[in-house]
Amino acid sequence: MSVPLARRQLLFRKGRAVAGVAGIAAALLLVLALKAIFAGINDRLTAYIDKSGADVIVAQRGVDTMHMTQSALPEQTATAVAAVPGVAEARPILYAPAMIERGEARGIAYLVGDDSGGAPLPMATGRRARAGEIVLERTLAERLDARAGSGVRVFGRTFRVSGEVDGLASILNSVAFVRRQDLARVLESVGVVSYVLVRARPEIGGAELAARIEASVPGVTASTRAAFASSERRVVGDMTTDIVRAMILVGFVIGVAVAGLVAYSATLSQIRDYAVLRAVGLRVRGALALAVAQVGATVAAGFLLALALVWALAAILPRLTPTLVLAIRTADVALALVVAGAVALAAAAFPVLRVARIDPASVFRR
Amino acid sequence: MESTLVRIHNLAKTFGEGETRVEAVRGLDLDLARGEIVLVMGPSGSGKTTFLSMLGGLLRVSAGEIWVNGTDIAALGERELPPFRASTMGFIFQDFNLIAALSARENVEVALNIGGQSGGTARERARGLLESLGTGDRLDFPIEKLSGGEKQRVAIARAVANRPMLILADEPTANLDSHHGAETMRLLRTLAKEEGVTVVIVSHDQRLREIADRVLWLEDGQFKALQALARDPVCGMLIDPAQAPAELESDGETLYFCSSGCRRQYEEERLVAASQ
Numbered sequence: 001m002s003v004p005l006a007r008r009q010l011l012f013r014k015g016r017a018v019a020g021v022a023g024i025a026a027a028l029l030l031v032l033a034l035k036a037i038f039a040g041i042n043d044r045l046t047a048y049i050d051k052s053g054a055d056v057i058v059a060q061r062g063v064d065t066m067h068m069t070q071s072a073l074p075e076q077t078a079t080a081v082a083a084v085p086g087v088a089e090a091r092p093i094l095y096a097p098a099m100i101e102r103g104e105a106r107g108i109a110y111l112v113g114d115d116s117g118g119a120p121l122p123m124a125t126g127r128r129a130r131a132g133e134i135v136l137e138r139t140l141a142e143r144l145d146a147r148a149g150s151g152v153r154v155f156g157r158t159f160r161v162s163g164e165v166d167g168l169a170s171i172l173n174s175v176a177f178v179r180r181q182d183l184a185r186v187l188e189s190v191g192v193v194s195y196v197l198v199r200a201r202p203e204i205g206g207a208e209l210a211a212r213i214e215a216s217v218p219g220v221t222a223s224t225r226a227a228f229a230s231s232e233r234r235v236v237g238d239m240t241t242d243i244v245r246a247m248i249l250v251g252f253v254i255g256v257a258v259a260g261l262v263a264y265s266a267t268l269s270q271i272r273d274y275a276v277l278r279a280v281g282l283r284v285r286g287a288l289a290l291a292v293a294q295v296g297a298t299v300a301a302g303f304l305l306a307l308a309l310v311w312a313l314a315a316i317l318p319r320l321t322p323t324l325v326l327a328i329r330t331a332d333v334a335l336a337l338v339v340a341g342a343v344a345l346a347a348a349a350f351p352v353l354r355v356a357r358i359d360p361a362s363v364f365r366r
Numbered sequence: 367m368e369s370t371l372v373r374i375h376n377l378a379k380t381f382g383e384g385e386t387r388v389e390a391v392r393g394l395d396l397d398l399a400r401g402e403i404v405l406v407m408g409p410s411g412s413g414k415t416t417f418l419s420m421l422g423g424l425l426r427v428s429a430g431e432i433w434v435n436g437t438d439i440a441a442l443g444e445r446e447l448p449p450f451r452a453s454t455m456g457f458i459f460q461d462f463n464l465i466a467a468l469s470a471r472e473n474v475e476v477a478l479n480i481g482g483q484s485g486g487t488a489r490e491r492a493r494g495l496l497e498s499l500g501t502g503d504r505l506d507f508p509i510e511k512l513s514g515g516e517k518q519r520v521a522i523a524r525a526v527a528n529r530p531m532l533i534l535a536d537e538p539t540a541n542l543d544s545h546h547g548a549e550t551m552r553l554l555r556t557l558a559k560e561e562g563v564t565v566v567i568v569s570h571d572q573r574l575r576e577i578a579d580r581v582l583w584l585e586d587g588q589f590k591a592l593q594a595l596a597r598d599p600v601c602g603m604l605i606d607p608a609q610a611p612a613e614l615e616s617d618g619e620t621l622y623f624c625s626s627g628c629r630r631q632y633e634e635e636r637l638v639a640a641s642q
Contacts, residue, residue: 012467281452
């Protein structure tokens with residue numbers, strides 16, 4: 001058909017079309033934004049691991065994450081790991097969640113105690129922590145108003161801020177660095193390390209080295225950086241899956257309600273047109289296609305608007321709230337597209353049923 | 367080419383069952399010639415719309431046959447009827463039934479699209495038709511901006527767009543003033559006499575008798591011979607003598623009236639005429 005009938009009918013009542021597109025966009029934005037927020041959290045969740053320079057992370061046997069778990073190894077483990085052929089460097093770290101306070105202000109951070117005070121992560125400002133000093137993630141430093149030289153309290157002891165690192169905080173938590181000996185002292189766990197970060201020699205792969213370490217050092221689990229990060233994401237994923245599913249369902253229901261209502265009112269207002277077109281010779285199939293095309297176009301426009309909005313949010317929100325990072329993943333866009341398709345199918349049911357029952361003889365009724 | 371375009375035989379339509387059963391149309395027989403204009407009149411509820419709907423293939427018959435150009439449309443399936451309607455019939459409605467979301471030209475073009483023409487060919491044909499009907503300067507106007515007469519011309523252009531053999535018009539002049547009503551009548555007459563299109567009009571409008579080759583009276587679902595009907599000498603309404611509310615013997619002739627009011631007026635006028 002060369003007359004763009006579906007488009008004309010859709011745009012004839014512009015207010016209704018805009019409301020329909022906006023409603024569907026809002027519903028899909030719920031799905032997209034939530035997925036992007038969790039993806040952003042996931043990215044930040046493993047930022048320390050990703051940037052640590054380790055090819056293999058060695059933990060207590062059975063442990064392959066940092067969050068929601070605890071790993072304790074004898075300090076000598078680092079020496080044993082360093083002796084494994086293929087290991088270029090083995091750095092022991094202590095790791096503990098901590099409340100960092102300055103006056104009335106406070107924030108949760110994963111406190112990493114290592115011998116370098118934060119290497120090899122680049123410093124945003126200041127220098128690495130020395131004895132009695134702490135490096136804060138920038139957003140936490142801003143929240144606590146704790147610039148270089150300020151004092152903060154951790155586990156009841158005061159540390160002086162020596163500098164800031166950037167890009168490690170999410171809306172859930174932050175990361176801070178102290179000297180390992182300082183953390184061991186406040187945790188009263190001298191002679192114990194949490195993890196050993198291992199750098200491999202160029203000639204050996206991470207997976208091969210991890211297997212070699214597990215075979216050589218008793219009581220440890222060695223994971224490649226990628227596997228360790230993946231386990232971290234899975235832990236948080238398991239915690240948030242139900243929330244995400246619930247919100248996707250909410251988004252779907254809202255989308256169906258909005259699209260269905262728009263399709264319902266649009267079809268009712270166009271019933272006479274459909275009857276005329278049927279009388280003039282349009283087949284039932286053609287009339288159905290016309291109805292479905294309008295629903296499909298509304299949902300497609302809603303999807304594109306939602307996508308544009310989530311891109312805009314991803315660009316704007318981190319500037320307003322640096323810890324709120326939205327990561328838009330292809331898989332999540334595909335999921336929103338599937339939700340949009342399901343919304344379109346469900347919302348098209350009413351017009352399809354109604355249009356299929358149109359009596360073309362009704363054109364003569366007044 | 368056979369001169370008869372439409373043959374209707376023993377046509378019947380029944381609605382409902384049991385106590386609610388209504389015979390809207392029964393035992394209709396009718397032949398329509400090519401280029402003929404037939405006006406179907408009758409009281410409300412007489413079965414005119416039902417007859418028109420069945421003739422247009424929009425309503426299934428309960429019994430009988432409707433042959434249009436050699437095809438029994440009563441026997442056509444749901445898949446075959448729409449293209450048959452698109453290629454053979456045109457419809458004109460009392461309320462114009464134009465699609466408000468489309469321009470004047472697009473309303474005609476969409477009928478051409480349904481009939482199988484598309485693109486520039488359809489666009490040009492729609493433009494040509496509207497220009498020939500005097501609405502060439504309203505091609506891209508939205509329907510709501512057109513006058514009643516202009517809307518009816520667009521509706522007529524849509525009806526004839528696919529060069530139909532049969533046009534079915536339902537009260538085509540009812541929403542028009544006398545000027546535009548006369549113009550519509552002229553257009554229908556032209557279509558029939560110059561294009562050979564058969565036109566069936568269902569209407570209460572007495573003015574349409576002027577262009578009709580035949581006037582049929584449909585009452586209680588059956589055609590009644592017009593010669594058997596009497597005309598009220600006061601208001602001109604056609605009435606069944608057997609059911610006339612009032613009658614009067616005058617000069618050896620029986621006059622029938624639609625109401626006692628008309629008979630009283632007739633008697634008063636006669637008295638006035640006699641006294642002069």
